[in-house]
Amino acid sequence: MSDYKIILYLCNWAPHTAYHNLQDNGYQIPPEIKMVRVSCTGRITKALLLKAFEMGADGVALVGCGPGTCRYGTGTLNAVNNTEDTERILELAGIGGRRLRFATFLPDDTEPLRRFLAEFTADIKTMGKSPVVPMGKVPAETTEDPTSLADILKKHDAYACQDCGKCTSACPLALSGKPYSPRALVGAIAAAPPLSEAVIRDVWACLTCGLCHERCPSDVDFPEFIRDVRSWIHARQGDENQAHGGFFQSLMRTMTSPEISPGRWKDRPADLIADPEGKTLFFGGCAPYFDIFFRNHAGLDTSRTLFDAVRLLNFFDVHPRLLETERCCGHDLLWSGDRQNFLKLARLNTEMMNDLGIETLITACPECYRTLSLDYPRHGVKPAFTVMHLYEFLEREIDKGAVTFAPLEHRITYQDACRLNRLSGVGALPRKLIHRLMPTRFTEMKDSGAASICCGNCAWTGCDAYSKAFQVRRIRQAAATGSDLMVTSCPKCQIHLRCAMEDPFLGRELMMETADLTSVIARTIRWE
Ligand code: SF4
Numbered sequence: 001m002s003d004y005k006i007i008l009y010l011c012n013w014a015p016h017t018a019y020h021n022l023q024d025n026g027y028q029i030p031p032e033i034k035m036v037r038v039s040c041t042g043r044i045t046k047a048l049l050l051k052a053f054e055m056g057a058d059g060v061a062l063v064g065c066g067p068g069t070c071r072y073g074t075g076t077l078n079a080v081n082n083t084e085d086t087e088r089i090l091e092l093a094g095i096g097g098r099r100l101r102f103a104t105f106l107p108d109d110t111e112p113l114r115r116f117l118a119e120f121t122a123d124i125k126t127m128g129k130s131p132v133v134p135m136g137k138v139p140a141e142t143t144e145d146p147t148s149l150a151d152i153l154k155k156h157d158a159y160a161c162q163d164c165g166k167c168t169s170a171c172p173l174a175l176s177g178k179p180y181s182p183r184a185l186v187g188a189i190a191a192a193p194p195l196s197e198a199v200i201r202d203v204w205a206c207l208t209c210g211l212c213h214e215r216c217p218s219d220v221d222f223p224e225f226i227r228d229v230r231s232w233i234h235a236r237q238g239d240e241n242q243a244h245g246g247f248f249q250s251l252m253r254t255m256t257s258p259e260i261s262p263g264r265w266k267d268r269p270a271d272l273i274a275d276p277e278g279k280t281l282f283f284g285g286c287a288p289y290f291d292i293f294f295r296n297h298a299g300l301d302t303s304r305t306l307f308d309a310v311r312l313l314n315f316f317d318v319h320p321r322l323l324e325t326e327r328c329c330g331h332d333l334l335w336s337g338d339r340q341n342f343l344k345l346a347r348l349n350t351e352m353m354n355d356l357g358i359e360t361l362i363t364a365c366p367e368c369y370r371t372l373s374l375d376y377p378r379h380g381v382k383p384a385f386t387v388m389h390l391y392e393f394l395e396r397e398i399d400k401g402a403v404t405f406a407p408l409e410h411r412i413t414y415q416d417a418c419r420l421n422r423l424s425g426v427g428a429l430p431r432k433l434i435h436r437l438m439p440t441r442f443t444e445m446k447d448s449g450a451a452s453i454c455c456g457n458c459a460w461t462g463c464d465a466y467s468k469a470f471q472v473r474r475i476r477q478a479a480a481t482g483s484d485l486m487v488t489s490c491p492k493c494q495i496h497l498r499c500a501m502e503d504p505f506l507g508r509e510l511m512m513e514t515a516d517l518t519s520v521i522a523r524t525i526r527w528e
């Protein structure tokens with residue numbers, strides 16, 4: 001029995017006939033290959049491709065019909081795009097892009113198919129086993145058993161609810177017309193298990209944006225409460241409420257494998273100066289993965305924020321260390337209930353950076369900032385370094401008074417990131433920086449600061465028509481300020497708001513230029 005595992009997604013039509021012919025001719029399919037017959041390779045999403053690696057595949061082949069012969073029209077094109085994107089992400093994550101392959105065959109292509117299967121199997125064996133530890137086989141010492149629902153209710157003092165309804169009247173989901181009430185959800189959970197399907201759906205619908213907590217006179221911390229309930233549910237029955245088929249959760253779980261070696265900064269621009277021995281680390285986060293996955297969103301380039309962040313550090317003579325082997329901070333695993341894998345990532349990251357003697361970690365991502373500075377220590381993982389948001393560093397340096405800004409020929413408004421604003425309590429900091437810039441005009445949106453509404457999606461859960469509706473509402477609020485540039489501070493705000501801007505019905509009406517604050521500062525800052 002071979003130690004290797006290769007998944008072959010085989011299209012039901014032309015290549016299946018060729019495969020059949022092979023078997024009829026007595027050809028022994030390599031034992032490493034496990035064939036899965038599919039109706040069309042175009043239906044195998046990026047999430048399914050990655051899932052195979054997460055479950056322990058060493059290689060995945062997608063075998064379909066040639067262009068123009070696909071029974072469903074665009075199947076071949078979808079398969080090509082999905083394979084290309086996933087290949088690039090596998091490469092970036094250190095799993096290896098060549099472990100995934102796409103090929104097409106006609107019914108009579110028996111010999112070419114035989115050659116393909118033999119060569120692919122040989123290639124995979126040359127590459128060796130996948131570095132991903134199959135989920136389920138990971139040592140269990142990282143497990144933290146979630147408490148009971150009653151304990152979770154007690155921990156967050158949810159019984160102190162006065163039934164005032166302020167949470168519901170603030171919740172952007174409820175205000176978008178979703179029959180949804182945080183207060184009623186607490187009540188339904190307090191009514192004890194078994195939780196109904198509707199309650200579980202609502203637990204994953206919450207955006208954990210924290211607006212309700214902001215308003216609650218009893219200080220019921222709904223985001224933290226929901227997060228604990230998600231862990232409780234996840235540990236018992238998993239989670240099927242993830243956007244994009246759970247692609248990002250899968251990706252983050254693969255990063256818990258100690259042996260993977262990502263190539264995180266390989267494609268960085270040549271002008272960035274880094275110090276490979278430095279004690280100040282710039283932690284980039286997952287933006288490059290998002291750019292590949294969402295490459296069809298017009299002009300999405302969230303990696304630019306990371307490069308501009310390093311440029312700004314360089315501007316102030318800081319040459320940060322950049323870790324090729326950087327993994328995700330684990331934010332999305334934590335907030336989508338997978339506490340066990342979050343803890344694995346947190347420990348791997350912390351051990352690696354502690355071993356390197358990192359003294360200060362700087363990040364430009366609100367989620368990395370919140371997770372590394374607050375959630376790691378709260379979960380018993382203690383970094384030996386200080387975590388700083390880039391804005392803190394910039395404010396300190398700019399305050400020394402030696403710089404100025406070139407005029408910014410835009411009327412700007414600002415979209416708060418909930419992880420920076422309400423969930424880390426540093427909403428004032430980006431505003432301080434904005435006030436130092438020289439835009440034509442700066443106007444706050446109707447709901448801003450403590451009352452701001454988020455981008456409508458968190459941790460790749462809860463994306464539905466209602467979150468889309470309030471993204472549209474948010475963009476309209478931005479347009480109502482008369483601004484022509486929406487400044488953001490989170491890569492996901494860019495992704496989600498741009499997604500809403502591509503609404504096929506509202507189209508141009510919602511279009512508005514967006515840019516990350518880091519990039520705006522990088523392009524206007526000057527020495528005095
Ligand atoms: S955290 Fe946000 S989305 Fe969730 S219930 Fe509160 S206000 Fe609504």
Ligand code: SF4
Pocket residue numbers: 160161162163164165166167168182183212215216217218219220
């Ligand atoms: S705002 Fe707080 S006290 Fe009021 S109903 Fe909501 S959870 Fe209860």
Ligand code: SF4
Pocket residue numbers: 243244457460463464495496499500
């Ligand atoms: S907001 Fe857009 S990009 Fe984000 S999960 Fe929903 S559909 Fe996908």
